[in-house]
Amino acid sequence: MKKQTAQGQGQNRTGIATHDSMAEDMMAAVAEFPPTSTGSSAGAGKVRVEYAQAVDPDELGYGSVPMPIALGRDSALLFDKLGERLAFERTGTRLYEAVIAKHEAFGSFPGGPNRAQLLEILNEEHRHFRMLEEVVEGLGGDPTAVTPAAVVAGTIGGGIVEVVTEARTTLLASLEAVLVAELADRAGWNTLIELARKAKLAKLVTQFEVAERREQEHVAKLQRWIAAGQRR
């Protein structure tokens, strides 16, 4: 096997080809000492199925949706998703703050974003967050409450924050991480538009469509910057 060198400085040691002779030892060892139990990786799946089925139906999900009683159970999904979007946009604001720090630390690249463009997106995320606060409040809800869908989105997005705030990642890597967030964000707005339409909340549909268009622009900008950074 050929040894591979990671891009940039240094010698990546993670591959089997790093130490040819020891690779043979590794393979010889597993040949001599076989597994001590039979079955397959589906055994882990079995445990997952059993645990999932043992959860009390009332306790499924990360918790309950905090919502005004007057609206009834049909609105639970709408409120859950409003909470998700609200939390997402708020974290997104902080995410762009970290991207701007990265921009200051390393500067941009040909065809990459400038500070003003990043700050503009940051403030669009902030506008969306504040708009959703008003929407939740307007429907009689509590915008400070964390909904189960917000926990799902936050758990998914945790890795994005880690990539962007890490000192060792480049501006380009940060933009790639943020693109994942923006793609999810756009999909999230589309969901909200449909839920608002279903709930016959016409004014919200219009507001959400405007937000979704902004997010489309964010995705397009990020894709353009990333392509330029990768010289594609």
Place this chain on the structure above:
Amino acid sequence: MVRTPYSKLDSDAFTRIRVILMTAIEADALRFSHMCGRMNGALRPELAQIRRLEQHQRTLVNWLNPADQTPLETSIAYEQVAIEVTAAVALAEPDAYAAATYRFGLLEDFDHMYRYSALMDRVEGKDANAIIQSYTDIMPGRATSVQHRHPYDDVRDHYDKDRAEFITKLHALTIVSGESQTHEYYLNVGPKFADPIARQLYAEIASVEEQHVTQFESLTDPRETWMEKWMLHKAMEVYNYWSCVESEEDPKIKRIWERSLDYKLGQLQHVAALFERYERRDASSILPDSLPDPIQYVSHREYIKQVLRAEQGLSAKRPDYVDRSQEHPRTVEYRQQLESEGSASDTIAADYNWTAGTELSAIPAGQVELPVTMADETIRRTL
């Protein structure tokens, strides 16, 4: 041992507080037992047997924490434990010096919670109050940056084993258990964060938690024998599980506390018999007939503010609490050295006022401003 955890969103913050404290107490039981085993060969089989129960009890309780509760959320909850439980202990403590020590530590952990809340708000855009549930205020205490003291100035005088009240001993063991767990936790999860300000903050607060372990540990009487300490630890475990049973409102979790209490009563009985066999004195010379009043799992908002107003400016000089202007030069020098490049706890909370829904909620839509050059940002301490 591996059950459905509590809900981060729906469970009461005091349920989480109890889960965290009881995990800490089981951790301390294991820690003590291993140290005891290193020093007492004859006790090793007995220690090993009880330790296995402690291991599994710790797992049962600690695994009640849900995976969606992030390390930072858990850290904030740890500080809430340190604040509310220490406040309850300070109020119930009959020994004036020990009570002063709890108040002293309380104001410092109170400040840690504020700093971590600022970190959560400013890095993740999340409101710490979703964890704290409005039971505890999020505001500065004794600023973390002035909590760094020379090691000598964290050593306190110990209670007198022959004269101290039983509850004084239980309190010291309870609080040192909590602080030890917090200290270890920060050292473990600190490097899991990517953000350099988070890594710095965990390093800074972990250093203070080491001071706290030193401080609270030194309240206990070193003249107690190993057997006496073991029996007291078991009594403390019984007392704490019983306190949980008395206050828990979640029926599923309450059943766990009840079961755990039963185990601990058995362990106490066993260790008391060993104590009598090895030391040839009655366990009743150490243990009272009945337990003191349980720990009060309630919000101590007004009490904490009152302590903060009166004692924010205190520091410590060896065993005594003194005004910060009276600190020993070794502490002043130590702090200057430690903070020669600034303090992450000052940086992350610069001008930070907790706001419901994060501080972004207080900014008009789309008007977030950032300095043109963040590298020029100056942090000034206002103390």
